Every structure is written in structure tokens, then in C-alpha cells.
Amino acid sequence: MKIVVLKFGGTSVGTITKIKKIAKIISNYSKKRYSVIVVSSAMSGVTNELIRKSKEISNNYSDAEYDVLVSSGEQVACSLIAGRLVHNGLKSRSWLAWQIPIFTHGPHKNSRINNIYKTKILKYLKSGGIPIIAGFQGINNEERLTTVGRGGSDASAIMLAKFFKARRCIIYTDVEGVFTTDPKKLINAKKIKVISYEEMLEMASLGSKVMQPVSIQDARLNRIDIEVKSSFTNKLGTLITKKSNIINNKIITGISSTNNDSKVTLVGVKDRPGVAASIFRPLSKNLINVDMVVQNISANGKETDLTFTIKTEDLNKTKKIIKENNDINFRKLLFEKGVSKISIVGVGMITTPGVTFKMFQALALKKINIKVISTSEIKISVLIDKKNTKKALIALHKEFKLNK
Amino acid sequence: MKIVVLKFGGTSVGTITKIKKIAKIISNYSKKRYSVIVVSSAMSGVTNELIRKSKEISNNYSDAEYDVLVSSGEQVACSLIAGRLVHNGLKSRSWLAWQIPIFTHGPHKNSRINNIYKTKILKYLKSGGIPIIAGFQGINNEERLTTVGRGGSDASAIMLAKFFKARRCIIYTDVEGVFTTDPKKLINAKKIKVISYEEMLEMASLGSKVMQPVSIQDARLNRIDIEVKSSFTNKLGTLITKKSNIINNKIITGISSTNNDSKVTLVGVKDRPGVAASIFRPLSKNLINVDMVVQNISANGKETDLTFTIKTEDLNKTKKIIKENNDINFRKLLFEKGVSKISIVGVGMITTPGVTFKMFQALALKKINIKVISTSEIKISVLIDKKNTKKALIALHKEFKLNK
Helix, strand or coil: CCEEEEEECHHHHCCHHHHHHHHHHHHHHHHCCCEEEEEECCCCCHHHHHHHHHHHHCCCCCHHHHHHHHHHHHHHHHHHHHHHHHHCCCCEEEECHHHCCEEEECCCCCEEEEEECCHHHHHHHHCCCEEEEECCEEECCCCCEEEECCCHHHHHHHHHHHHCCCCEEEEEECCCCCECCCCCCCCCCCECCEEEHHHHHHCCHHHHCCCCHHHHHHHHHCCCCEEEEECCCCCCCEEEECHHHCCCCCCCCEEEECCCEEEEEEEEEECCCCHHHHHHHHHHHCCCCCCCEEECCCCCCCEEEEEEEEEHHHHHHHHHHHHHCCCCCCCEEEEEEEEEEEEEECCHHHHCCCHHHHHHHHHHHCCCCCCEEEEECCEEEEEEEHHHHHHHHHHHHHHCCCCC | CCEEEEEECHHHHCCHHHHHHHHHHHHHHHHCCCEEEEEECCCCCHHHHHHHHHHHHCCCCCHHHHHHHHHHHHHHHHHHHHHHHHHCCCCEEEECHHHCCEEEECCCCCEEEEEECCHHHHHHHHCCCEEEEECCEEECCCCCEEEECCCHHHHHHHHHHHHCCCCEEEEEECCCCCECCCCCCCCCCCECCEEEHHHHHHCCHHHHCCCCHHHHHHHHHCCCCEEEEECCCCCCCEEEECHHHCCCCCCCCEEEECCCEEEEEEEEEECCCCHHHHHHHHHHHCCCCCCCEEECCCCCCCEEEEEEEEEHHHHHHHHHHHHHCCCCCCCEEEEEEEEEEEEEECCHHHHCCCHHHHHHHHHHHCCCCCCEEEEECCEEEEEEEHHHHHHHHHHHHHHCCCCC
16 A cells, blocks of 8 residues: 555645645545545634634633644544545545544643554555544543644644655645745745755754644654645645755755844853853743854863854843843853844765855855854854845855755 | 533523633532533534535535534534633533543434443542533444534433433523513513423424424423523523423413414315325425314315415415325315414313313404314414414413413
8 A cells, every 4th residue: 555644734724715626636646546644734724713712711721621622623624625525526534533543642732642543544545535634633541632732733744654654745835845045035045856854954944934843853753755845836845855865966955044133142151060051041941042052162271152142032131131140150241133143054065075164255255254153964054244144145055056 | 419411502602701601600500519511502603604614615515524524613612611610710621422422323414312421421520520511412333423413402411411310401592481472572471480391392483492392302201301591691591391390370381473374275185095195295395394284074074175384485386286296186275375373382271171262262352363273282273364463462462361
């Protein structure tokens, strides 16, 4: 049995017209003799409307009842898709988590799928049926409804692909795939045909617009090929797969950039164990998201400088927290608004010497000053003046031949 | 354990404000040391909106998927009620049909509850919890979702009252109870404090505005006391119970009337077995609802006259069907538009002689001509000119002292 998992996001089932359209996409896979498992999100807007109602009922709505409430949205979408396929003469039905069942563990609102019973669905697939499975939902050991917190219906699709050993998991969404850089920032941005899980994870904002990192990580761990594509067009999407599947002559795969960051530097921090933790613990408690962190070795073995970036909107709060924290000894607090992080990502750089140099030279030729540098295996990030963002994107996009 | 079943209709949970209000009603019963089982319909409008969607998907929407689709409405309402009770500090949770389970038999869209497993709910009640059970829904032997066709959530409430041996089943709705006659037609109409199942069934339109006849019949068979009351006011409602519970000095309990009926008479019908069936079979097939049927004995043993009433909008169709039906022999077809059926209903008439006479005299004194008469054990119906409806209602309401 050649199993393929098709997952449709909220916008792909947002209207009756859209549902009729995706019913055709599903039939086409079925005609190609695939055994098709469909996973659906709720129609777009429905989940938010249900959450709005719950907030009107209580500012501290029960987590267990939240799961009962919001999971109704996927139930409706699955019924409508199955109803349309039946209308078109296909054998199809909706499957709710408790009917399969799909078991989760962990707390309500933030459960993780840990087991999917295969017997009923396999029997149904063998009989020629197309199961339309409600994404996002599961049941726990007490037979209560649960929802998958991070990743939502994407996570459901990846786990179904894993348990049913699917050939491929196709994520239908409202974007055409993953791009070399944000098409809103650079008109030359190109859709990436194939990308590794690792690159996708390092692409941060570029990637997470398409799929939640937790689901990419699940796919990576289970070696599931994912294709991300738009349900609004017939174009090819982006294939996310393992590195060894990728024959690529490009050194880097994509460039991501941030907006409106601020850089904070603590000068002359006492260099002793636990100092970084004591700086970041209160920030994390106050829900301040720290992005890039750079610390140099101590020149004198006693003191070091520590730099990190945050969203500019969190700057005042951050300064206050650091100043009021008596656990940290430092000589001076520096900060700078209006910086931007530019990252080049690509598995190609592992085997290609001089990528860092190429990047720095390309920026230097455009007279763009680099403030901070941080690198990983497949990613190089630099901080520059926000006003140079576009210039840097154009230069790097050209340097690494991403337009082609 | 003193169990009481509280059922809330769609208008009673129609808005968040209403849900907050009924949460208070539920708490009050709980404070009185009742073990409370709550049954809820979907928020008003929700079911119709889901049905509208299904019709857009297909003019022949799958019955099984219809049940999956519409039962989501009760799931949402139950979560919101339970969520509010939890917010108020009570122990409560939603229970969906599959979690209890509530088993049904019969086809999708029109199932009947035939078994309710009690263990989990009894355990939950004993732990002090208030279960909020989704009305209207059940599961069948294949673990598919089903819905209870006739009676809907009322039927769920009555069956829960039966299986859990509830002291009482309280139906919260948007009317205050059952009235002696339609308050829109007669300002003097009074709310009936107590009425028997049989009277309620005979009250036809008056009763069915409040509760579906099938649910009243279920309650009658299982001897379940029902109280119908409004969730919008704190007033006492109407108790529907068995005859022997009623101490009543009134001969009749209520008066119902119809609007815009037409009377059809077949004169000189051959009096042989099966003739009535051959008349009504084609009408039934064409979805024409025949109300009152009167046939006199044959004067000559060969021919009889047969009269029945229908809605005036069905008159032309009815005439056509009868004329085209070669199975029926009759001499003449008479019809009259603009008649009204007035019925007096009451168990008191069984033990009170002369009720028929009293009714006829009251109408005669107002010079209202009686066209056709039909009686049952606890009901007397007459056909009169539509224009005399209000005059008749006033006269009879006064004659049988219903204003007091």
C-alpha cells in the first residue's frame, strides 16, 4: 500500500468553495492509486471565534473544556470534506481522534501524540476508503479530548505519516513553499525546491511561516519527507527531506533577516559559572525572548562582555530587569536600537571553505559594518544596522547565486 | 441520591450572557443537594448554520456525516456551560455521547436512544460533579456518531431521566409553560400549573410549541414528571405528570385552535373495506397532512360521506390527487376554505357528564354554527367558520372557567 498523508490548513478549508477545490486534489491522489490519509484543520477563523467565546465565559477557562471546545472545529471541517468526497462518488468518512483512537500524553492544551491505533484505519484504507482525520485533537488515558499544543494539525499529520509509514506527507497551506528569502523584502526571492530539515529549522522566521519548528523536528527524527505547497495553485512546492537526499550545487539555501531588534551588551561581567543563567533567568520569567547570544572568552580570565539581541519593544523592560538584578556584577550596560540580524543558512557551507569570508566580503564591498558575528554548523548570523537590511539581502542573494 | 435532569434548549444557551445565567440556575439546584444532570442543545442558530453549510457541500449530504457535523454544536454548548460552572468554583465537566456512552439504534439523522451506560456518570455524580451532557447525540454499534431525529435534546433528557431514575426532568425553554389557549390569540390565556401526559398530547399545537409529542410519549411510558419552564424568568412552569397525580376541579385543561384549514367532503363514497386507505394513501405520499377525519355510518349500508381537514395551502393539490385517483368511487366532492378547528382538552371530561352539551351550548349562544364534530376520550373538536375563532375561544375559555 502506497500511503500518502495530505494535510490541509485552515485557509485551505476556509470556505465551502475551497473545500470543493481540495476535494478534487484529494480525488487526484486517489486516482493515482495512492492510499490517501487526509488530515484537516478547522476552517480558518473558527478556532479563534471559539477561543473568543471561552474568554467571555472565563478569564481562566478550564484547560480540559478548552480542548472539548476548540476540537469541535476540526470535527466540522472533516465532516464537510468527507461529505464532499461522498457527493463526488468516492468512499470517504470522517474519523475523530476517539474513533481511531489517537492517544496523547501531557497536559491539556499542550498534549503530544504518543500512540495511534492503526487497525481500523488500515482496514478502511484497504476497503478503498479515504479517511478524513480530525487534526489537532487526541484523547488521553481518561478518554478526555485533548489538543496538540505546539504544531497543531501539522504535528498530527507528521505523526500519522510516521505511524502509517507514509511515502510522503504533503502540507497544503496558503503559501507556495519556502523561499530563499522573504519575498516581501526581496522581489528576487526564489522558491526553494528542496531543503534539509536542519536548514529548515535554522531558517527560523522564513521556515516557521510555513511550518512549526516542532513539526519539522518530528519529521526529521522520523525521516518523513514533507512537501509544503499551496492549495490555491497547482505549482510545485518545497520538499523538506534529509541531507543525503539533496544534490545541491548551492552553498547556501536561504537568507533570513529580522526587523527591529535591539542589541544589549553587558561590559565587564564577572566570569564565573552560572553568570549567564542569572542574566537570562529573569528575562525568560518575564517572557522576553532572547535571540542571538554572543560571549567572548575572557581576555584577563576575570571579566567578559556578553551581548544578546531582543525585540526593541522589550528593551525598556529588559534594562529595568537587569538593573534591578543584584545577582549580576558588570561594569557597564550598553544598548543599541535598530539592528537587524542577517543569517545565511545552508548545508553546503559544511563542505565549502571560505563561506564566512565570502559573506563578510560581500557586506564589506557594500560598506555594511558588522557589529556581532555568531555561527553554527549550517548558519552564519551577523548583526548590522537595520537601515542596511535590504542592501545586505540583495548583496548576499547575489553573492550566493540564489536568484538562479 | 436525588437526581434531577435539567435540559436547556437552544435559546436558553443562545448567548454567553444566557449561559452565565443558566449556570446560576444549575448552581441553585446543586445547592439544594440535588444530584444534577444537565443536558444541552446547541446555541440557537448554530445547527441551522451547519445544515446550511452541508447543503452547500451537497444537495444529498451523507446522513452519517450530517450527524458528525451537527452534533458539534452540542459539544460547544456543553463545554461553555461546564467552563462557566468551573469558573464559578463548582466541579463540572462536559460529557459527549461517546464518553458515557449513549447508544442509539435506527438510521442516521433519525436514531433513537436505546441504552445509556450509567457507571461513569453515577461515579461522577457521587464525587460531587455536575455532568453537562451533550443532547441530541449518541453513538451506534459501529462507534459512529448519530443524532436523535424526533424530539432532539428533549428526547435525550427524558431518556437520561429514565435511565438514572430522576425525580424530575426540567425542560428550560423560551416559553413559560403550557397555556390554556394560545396567548397570542386570547389575552386571558392562563398558564396551566399541572397537565397530564394525555392532555399534553391532545393539545397538539399548543403542546408541541413547548415539547415534541414523541418526547411527551416517552415520558408518559416511563412515568417521568416533566416541568416545562422559562430560563428567562424565575416563574413556575407547567408540570406534566400522570393523571393520578392531578387533583383538578377543572373539567377541561386547555383549548387549542387551528388557522386557515380547509374542509374536504367526499359525498357518496362506496362503503367497502379499504376505501379510507385508498383515499389517504396518495395524500400521505404527497406529504399532505390530514388532520381531522370524520366518517358517518352508512345510512343505506352502501354509501357514506367522508370529511377531513387539511391546510388550505394544500387544497388544490388535494383536489387534483382525489380527482385523478380512479380507486375511489364517490358521487360528489365538496370543499370549504376558511374553517377552524376548536378543541377542548381535559381529563376531567371523562368523569363529568354533559361536557359536550356545555361546549355546544356555549357556541350556540354566540350563534356559532358547528360544521363537524369529532371526539376522543379527553378531547372534543369542532369545525367552525374561521371568522368565529376568537369569539369561540372567548366563549369556551369563560364557560370552562379557564381564566381563573
